Amino acid sequence: MNLSFFDQFSSPNLFGIPLILLSLLFPALLFPSPNNRWINNRLSTIQTWLLHLITKQLMVPLNKNGHKWAMMFTSLMIMLLTINLLGLLPYTFTPTTQLSMNMALAFPLWLATLLTGLRNQPSASLAHLLPEGTPTPLIPALILIETTSLLIRPLALGVRLTANLTAGHLLIQLISTASIALMPTLPAVSILTMIILLLLTILEVAVAMIQAYVFVLLLSLYLQENI
Template sequence: MNENLFSSFAAPTMMGLPIVVVIIMIPSMLIFSSKRISTNRLVTLQQWLIKTILKQMMLIHTPKGRTWSLMLISLIMFIGSTNLLGLLPHTFTPTTQLSMNLAMAIPLWAGAVVLGFRYKTKSSLAHFLPQGTPITLIPILIIIETISLLIQPMALAVRLTANITAGHLLIHLIGGATMVLTSINLPIAAITFTILTMLTILEFAVALIQAYVFTLLVSLYLHDNT
C-alpha cells in the first residue's frame, strides 16, 4: 500500500535515465510571450499579474534590492507553473522533491546572506547579539541566532515540500476511496467525489499561494540584507 501511495513522488525515468530535467523545462513553454503570438487578452492579463505582484513585492526594497526583481518574478512563475502542472493526471511534480527545493532555497538564501555581510556588515553581525543582552547569555544567544540563520533555507524547502506533498496525498487517498465506493455505495461515493472536487480546487489555490510564500520569504531575506 505504501509503495502505491508514494509511487507518484518517485522521479520518473525513461530507458533508465531520469527525465526530471525535461519535466522542469516544460513549465517555461507554457508561459505566453508576445514574441511567439500576437498580444491578446491572455498575454495582457499575464503581464498585468506580473506587474502587480512585482510592484507589491518591491515596495519595501531599496534600489539595490530591486535589482533582484527579475530573479524573483522568474522564481514565482516557475514554482507556480510547476505546481499547477503537477495537478494534471499522469504528471510528476518536481516541487514534491526536497532535494530540488533545497537546490532553489540554499543558493538564494546564501546570496542574500553574502550581500548582507558585504554591504551591511555591522547590521548583519548585530543580529547575532541583541542590544542589552546580559554577559552570561551572550554565548547562548549567538548559538541560537546562528542556528536560526542556518535553518532558514531548510524551512523554505520543507514548507514547500510538505504543503505540496500533503495535498497530493489527500487527493490520491480520497480519489482511491471514491473509486472503491462507486461499486459499494453510490450516495457516499457522490459525497466523496464532491469533497475531491473541492479539494482539487483548493490545491490549485495552494499551488499558487505556496509559490508566492516561497518567493516572498526570499524577498524578505533579501530585504534584511540589502
C-alpha cells in the first residue's frame, strides 16, 4: 500500500470505527484528580498554579461581565494544549490538524460572543462596523469591509490553528525521512539533519503551546468587544 506524507492527518479508524473521540478524551485522563487532603502533592500544586496563571492571563482584558466565561476559556485552552502536545508523540494523531474540528470549535464560540454583544449592547456592537470620523462617501464601502472582516474571524481562527500545526508536522516528517535516507550514503549530512530535526521539534513544541494560547486569547478579545 502506498502511503503519502498527508496520511498522518487522516482520522484513525479501528475496524471501521473512528477513533477521533478517543483522541479527544484521552488527554483529559492524564491530569491528576484532586484529592480531599488539605495539602496537595507537587503535581497537583503545579497544575493548580498553571490553571490560575492561564485564567488570569485570559481574564485581565475583560471586565466582570466577561469573567463568567473563565471556565470555558480555560478548559478550551487546556484541551487544545494537551491535544497539540500529545500529537507530537510518535504513533499518535493530532485532532487539531483537522480544519473541520477547529471550525467546530471556532464558529460557535465566535457566534456566542457576537450574540452576547448584540443582546447586551446592540448599538455598541454595531458601532464597530463604522469607525468614528469616516467620510460620508466611504461609509458603504467601509461597512462592507468591516462586515467581511467580522464574518471571516472564525475562518481565520480555524485556518491559523490548522495551518501552523500541519506545516510543523509535515516539516518534521520530511526532515526525518531525509535523515534516514542519507544515513547510509552521507552520515555527516544525516547527523546535521538530525540536529536540525531536534531544533525543529523544540520549535514545534513551542508552536503547539503558542497556538493554543492565541486561539483562546483571540476569542477573549472578541468577547471584550461585545461586553
